[in-house]
Every structure is written in C-alpha cells, then in structure tokens.
Amino acid sequence: MAATAPPVLVDTNVIIEAWRVGGWKALVGRHAVETVEQVVTETQTGAQNRRPQQHIDGRELKSTLAHVHAVSDGARATLAIEVFDIALDPGERDLWAHALQRPDAWVLCGPDKASLRVGIRLGLRDRLVSLEGLWKAAGYKARSLRANFTEAWHAQTMSALVMAERPAAGRRSK
C-alpha cells in the first residue's frame, strides 16, 4: 500500500461489486479502505437488498478494512442540514456523515448519482473517485464491471451533476 495514498471510504455498492467481480483483494491491497458500521451490515447476506446476493464473509471483510467507523446522531444531523432534500440509503448517508467529520484528506467511492450529488453539494467533488479508477491505480482490471463503477460513467455523470447543482449553489450563497 502506498504511504501517500489517501484513505478510501467505500459504500455498500462498492463492496458488493468488488466482491462480485473478484477484485476486493486488489482494492484493499493497494488502498487503505474504510467504511462505516451500517455499510458492513448492508453487505451481509439478508441485508444486501440484492438478487442474487454475494456471499461476503463478515470476518474477512472487517479484517481487510483499514477501519470501520461508528456514526453519531450528531454527525447525521450535520449532514441532514446540508442535504435533507437528497435521499440516501442508511449506509450511504452514514458514510457521508462520517466523512464530513474527518479533517484528513480522504476520498470517497460511492457510485450512485445521489451520493455523488451530495459530494458536489458539499464542495467536495475532488474527493469523489470511481472504483475502476481505484483499481487502475492498483494495476488491476476488472472484467464485466457494471456501468456505474466505471471511470467513463463517473466522469460523464460528474459533469451533469455539477450543472444540476449550480442553481442550488447560487441559492446557498444568498
């Protein structure tokens, strides 16, 4: 793992996809991957909200994550005040609530447009990365990656969401 690489915060979608394509080890082998407790819960069988489900061994997952963070109600409240109008699922929400409390230079990988929009709204667009980009840095190429996890989708979507957030940014500055 490169010493200078920032910690990577990942959500449930990322863990499930990395597991599905067999790229989890490549990811955690290159990056310090962190998440929140709610996300770990959502990756487990019965809580994935996916069909078919991936079998993700909880012990193995936790042992390969650099940190699993607890999230306070205060952190959730701080996030809600900024983005009450963007509806995230509990794992995505807790990940952002945690991220907002951190003073260090993390990056966040969350491939849903709503999660990306939160980052843009909070002025953190430079912290948003794609899973494919993280793998590229690790010298790993995933096969049959779903669109939302690719670099191309990420770049295209970011441009569109930045445009969509402009009126909101204008309103906030008044």
Add this chain to the structure above:
Amino acid sequence: MTNATARLGGRLRALRDQRGLSQEDLSRSLGFKDRQTLSAIETGERRLSADELLRAVKALGVSVEQFIDPFQLAGEGRFSWRQSGVPLEGLNRFESQAGRWVAAFREIAPQVGRQRPLLRPSLGLHKGSTVEEAMAAGERFAREFDLGAVPAARLQAVMEERLHILVLMVDALAGISGAACHLPELDAVLINRSEAESRRHFDLAHELFHVLTWQAMPPEHVEAPDEDAGKGRVEQLANAFASALLMPKVLVDIPDPPARRGYGGGVGYGDGRGGGRGDGWKDSDMPPPSPKEIKAIAVRLRVSGVAVKWRLVSLGVLSRKAALAIDDRTLRGDGKGPRPPLFSKPFLQVLGQAIDQGQVSARRAAELAGLTLDDLAKLFEAHGVTAPFDL
C-alpha cells in the same frame, strides 16, 4: 433559502403539528427566547443547526432517523380504507408503509419538475345527494372524460393524466381492497393488485368518488365491508357513482340476437358502438337478460357479473326480484387474470427521474419499493421505463 433548509423546516412544522405542540411550546424546549426564531426555521427563512435538530428530535420524541427521513407523512395525510376484516393494528402498519410511498411521490415529483396540480377537482355532490344523482354524476364522468367503450380500461389513465391523482397498484394485506389518501397537495388512490381485475376496477372508481367528494363528505378511516347492511350513506353514493361510471347506461346493452332485433334505439357512444336496446328495455316485453348475457356484458366492460346485475336493477332493466333469483355463482368470471405491475408508470417515471438526477439513491428507492435493487430494475422495465442505474 435552500431546498434542504425549506424542507427541513417543513418537516419540523409537520412533526410539531402532529404532536399538537404550539410554536411557544417547542420554542421553550429548543431554548429559543421567542417563537419568531422557530417560525423562521419552519418557513425556511432560517437554517436549523445540528444542535437544534438534536434538541428538536428529543422534544418531539422521534429518532434522528425518523426526523431526517423525507419520505414520511408525519400525520399530514388522511386515508380511507376499503377493506373487510383486517385488524386495525395491521391496517395501521400498512398505512404507515403506504404513507411512505405517497410522501415520496409528494417530495420527489416537484424536484423532477412535475408540478403539483393547480386545481383540485370535485363533484358537486353532498351527503344529502341521492343515489340517482350519484349515478348521474358517474354517467357524466364517463362521458365528459371520454372513457370510451370500456370505461374500466381508461379510468386509471384519466385519473393520472387529467386529474393528477397518484394511482398505485400495491401488494396489500389480504382483505384490503384499496384506499383513498388525501393530502393538502396531492390525492392518491391505492389498489390491491392481487384482487380480481373486475374488483380492482370497481375499487378504483369507488375511491375516485372519495377523492372527488373529500371536502363535502370525508369518508371514514375504515369503511364497512360492502356486505354490511349498515354501510354508510357516503359509501352507497360511492358505489352508485362507480357503478354508473363503469357501466354507463348506453354501454349496458346486450348483443342483439336475431329474435330480439327491433328493440334497440340506445344512444351511440361516438365510437360505432351503441344501438343496443337502451331505453327500449324498460318498456319492452322482452325477457330479462339471462346470466349468460349478464356475464357477456361483464366481460366486455371488465367488471363483475354481480356488479352488472345490480346495475341492471338500478336501470330498471331487471326487477329486484328477478335479480335475487339469479344465482351469483352463475355470474362469476373465469379468474383473476394477470396482476398489473407494482405501483404505476407515473410513479416509476418520477422515481426514475429522481434517481437519474441524483435526488434519490437507487438503494433508497429499492428500499422504498420493498424490492431488491435488481427487482427494482426489472420493475422499471415492466413499466416501459429505462432503469436509471447499472449497479
């Protein structure tokens, strides 16, 4: 004012109202010197701080999760359930779920550019109206909204497109047929999609009546079953309206067998149909329609044979005595037919746009729908809407 600030203020006001607290009461709990500060927060003029949100949560007795969940009605909506024998506890649980669907649509639709209706249509009926007046209103509705040769087939689209009513096909508890939901900004009708097609159509027309008369005669929270002899006046009027809407007089004709030709003269429906016996029935010496003929009408109009039978009674075509002599079992259809896909196309279109614009995450949308992410993608396809994610 940001969207988030305004909507968080609105949530605070709704929860305060739900708990019957005055602005003064809550202001004290929040440590504000006067109620103007709270008023400014509720109208979105002033931003709520994180500490204030936590204090508000405590004062209102809700969790942070509940407070920040935008898909909750917080007591703002009123439901009227058409059901039979469903325990109140189960009904209340389902109502809470249904409220989330309605609240989600209310929140999301304006975000994706779907304006709330400017006007709320209503029927000029009241509790003192007669059954005949309700039937006349149903007949006029079918005619004026161009419901065509099979009103049941067009009704949902008319309700959605012309009256801006949210119609949702849902998986409800057994015993629940449907519900009407009235909010200050939106009307919604929920139909149990597992019911037989004919039943679903009747429920839809019945709930439409409640939506269109909510102010003049608000329905009970839980309706008595249809078979209940003490069924209220409002429900009788709703049934009469639904019956006439789905089976307008001009469409309740029987294909003329050669022996019966010459009795016709009914008014056409502008689509080449009509010309059945119409008013000629009443005065003719024709024999009453047979169960087979009643069933044929039911199949054509996509309603139940029993509904047709009683419609014929109300039209004076069949005497009450003759109707009672017809065994309802002989009027039953062949089965339920295919279930419609969950919810509705407009609901999925709005949800899809919200996901595509980053207003709602796909996982959150799936949780709202009670589906896996993969099944949600299939549901979009079932409604002819492109799934807005590939996760």
